[in-house]
Every structure is written in structure tokens, then in C-alpha cells.
Amino acid sequence: MLSASQPVGPAYRRPPRNAPETESPFAPRKDAAFAERKPTSATRLNEMVSRPLSVLALLCTVAVAQAEPVRKGPWPLADTVGPKVEILAYDNGDVSPWIEFFTFDSAKHPKIVQLRTEYELDELTKHAKTDIERAAALMKWVAGALKFGTPAPDVFSDWSAVALLARAKKGQVVWCGQAAMVFQQACLALGMPARFIELGIPQTPACHFTTEVFLREQGKWAVVDATPLTEFKVYYTVDGVPQSALDMHRHVVNGTMDKVVEVHPDRSHKVAKKDSPAWTFYYVRWLTRCDVVTNTPKYIDLEHVFDKRWHTVEWTDDKTIPWEKQKHAAWYLRNERLAAWNTSDPAVIDWQPTERVKILLCPGEEKWIFAQLWTGDGEFDHYQVRVNAGDWEDVPKTNTRDWSGKYHGWGLDRFSVSAKPGGHEVHVRVARRDGSTGPESFVKFRVK
Secondary structure, X not given: OOOOOOOOOOOOOXXXXXXXXXXXXXXXXXXHHHHHOOOOHHHHHHHHXXXXXXXXXXXXXXXXXXXXXXXXXXXXXXXXXXXXEEEEEEEOOOOOHHHHHOEEOOOOOHHHHHHHHHOOHHHHOOOOOOHHHHHHHHHHHHHHHXXXXXXXXXXXXXXXXXXXXXXXXXXXXXXXXXXXXXXXXXXXXXXXXXXXXXXXXXXXXXEEEEEEEEEXXXXXEEEEEOOOOOOOOEXXXXXXXXXXXXXXHHHHHHOOHHHOEEEOOOOEEEOOOOOOHHHHEOEEEEEOEEOOOOOOOOOOEOOEOOOOOOOEEEEOOOOOOOHHHOOOOEOOEOOOOOOOEEEOOHHHOOOXXXXXXXXXXXXXXXXXXXXXXXXXXXXXXXXXXXXXXXXXEEOOOOXXXXXXXXXXXXXXXXXXXXXXXXXXXXXXXEEEOOOOEOOOEEEEEEEO
């Protein structure tokens, strides 16, 4: 089937500039064979009839192409035991299920709104044209507003950027972690997803704490480090492309660090020093709890300010010696597995933020079609569904064990549709904390 954007019929080639008139495809031919052919009245009649019919056929082909069903995003039907379902059309959100393992503060949190307005972050980044330029401007500002040093323990009572900046104005110092918190919240305030990463070297598995920012232009995460030290205040590129924490880890273990460029506010250069922070990516752990304003972790001591074991996911591969098998030892932690959750699957950490909803239809054995939902909307509150041209309805925030209603049990991140033979369609969107709604996803299907 042709799409509306594909050419229909033989392509017309424009004649060269200043070409003789006879080279035009519309000019009469003057060769001898053509001159010997005597058009008859029947020939003229056939031409008069066939030309309009050719135009009509062309228009019909284009119309059919334009009417082709929409099929966008992941396939929306699971191979489960139940009624036979035929998918007719869909526009489905490409949402990674791993995104829901990470939590973030809302950009509408009062303290993050205060950060944006009090420190005029929009004015600060007004000349930035891309996300990496915005992130670089925020990095420079954060590093300039803070001073590095061992912080007082009470700094961990409030992890909000406004509290940390207020302490800095009084002369209090911070570690890399506090700089990361200020920077991450500044990014969130401007609508840029950012998350925390903990890094280590073979001798010390947890020696640095910084951030990754999602860059919409590149469609990827990139390390941006706002630590207020000369050798930091940096992001990394290869051939101009910002590098993620996983990219940097691979440069460390694969010996390709010579390709990496350090980009600082006042200079850019290849990684030249062995004490460069670029080498701290031997161990990489991503924090799954990035909502440190809403849910400030319980402080234990300066070396344990968050739950490393249960709130991080650590990268593993055959070129990285797990800490529990290392020949080195560190004074502040045991030689044991540091994170309960390890992965060597890039999909777990390379997911992309999105406002869309992913729908997966799962035919059930009891004459119901169960619809399962995922979203990456950072302001998510609950789902809304519309079934078979009905009204929009709010999906309950908890599972509802009501087996008598039209949804046959629904809530949280799923709902049900009766598997009545015939055509059906479901539309789903996100309802956000501020009352707004996100873009729709839909599936049209037929139960056989």
C-alpha cells in the first residue's frame, strides 16, 4: 500500500535548463515513425476517454493511501489466552516500563517554583538555544554560587536547593552531593529531567556524586557536573555529542578515553590527566529516588546520606570487577554488594522521558480485554480513559474490586473492556497534579 507521501505513477523529470523544445515531455514528437501514424477518430476518442480515467485512478490511489490506518508506536496487543483480537489502528506511547522505577519531584513543588523565581532561572538561561546550553548555563551558575568543603551534618536536614543556597550565602560549604541537588532541582524547575548518579573507581567504589540531564535534541542522557572545583564544572563530548554516564563507563573500561573532550565553562580539551573526574565512571549507580525535596532521605552519617542498597541500580559487565570481589578495601564500607539491583541491560537506564501513555491490550479468559498502562509523565496524578466514544472517566488511584460494573475491576494502571464481538476503541491520557491533561494514546480493535 502506498502512503500519501510516496510518488504515484512514473516520475516526471524536469528538462534541463535551456533544453531544446522537443526535449519537453509535453512537446509533440517529430520522428518519422510518429509522422507516419495517421490518428483516426477512434484513436482520438480513446485518448479522450483514457486520460480522465487515468487522472481518476490517480486520485483514487492517493485517497486510499491517505485513508490508511494510523499505526504509531509499540504494538498494543499481548499474546495472552483469551478472545481473538484484531488491531485496526493505534497511536501508542513509546514508554519504557523502567521509567516508573525512578521517582522525581514535581516542577510545581513550592520550593522548586521558589527556586525558579527567586534566582531568576529563566533570565539566566534566556540565551540558551538547546538543552545542553541551558544545562551548561545552570552548571556554571551553581558552581559559582557554592563553595566546596566538608559540610556540617545539619545540611542534610533539608535537601531543597533554596535551603542549600541560603546556607551558602552564610558561608557554609558543600560536597559534590549538595551541588548535584541544587543543579538537579534547577533543571527540573525549567522542565529538564535530571537524575543523580554515584560514581567510583576500583580503589573507592563511591567517591563522587553528580547528575545526568536528559537532552531532547539528542534524545539521550548526558552527564553534567556542577561540583564547585576547578577540574569539575564539566560535561563530556565525543565528536560533539554529550556523553552519558554509561558512555563514560565504557570509555573507562574499553580504553577509549582518548576520544573524550572535557567541556568546562572557560575551556575545552581532551581528557589528559589521570586524576580527571572522567575516570570516576568505573562504578556507576543511578539513584531511583530523585524526589529528595518531597522525600528527604534519613540522615545516618556523612558517608550514608541515602539508602545505597535499596535506592540505586548499579551497572555490571564482564569488564567491571564487582566491589565484593575487589582486592581493594575502603574504610567507610564493607566489601559486599553495594546495590540490591544490578543490571547489564541498557534499556533499564537509557529510557526517555515522555508525556505519552503506553497501552497494552491483554485478552483474558473471562471474556474481558484487560488494558495495562504505563506513562513517563513527571507530573502524573492518575489516568483518564474513554471507551467506545463515551465520556472521559478517571481511573481510580487504587485497584477497585468491583466485578459487577462495566470495567470488571479496574484502577491504578489498568482497566477492562468487555470482549463483546465487534469494533471497539480505547483512548487514554494522563491527568496531571495541576489539573491539566496530557496527549492521548488510542487503540482501535475488533473482537472476533
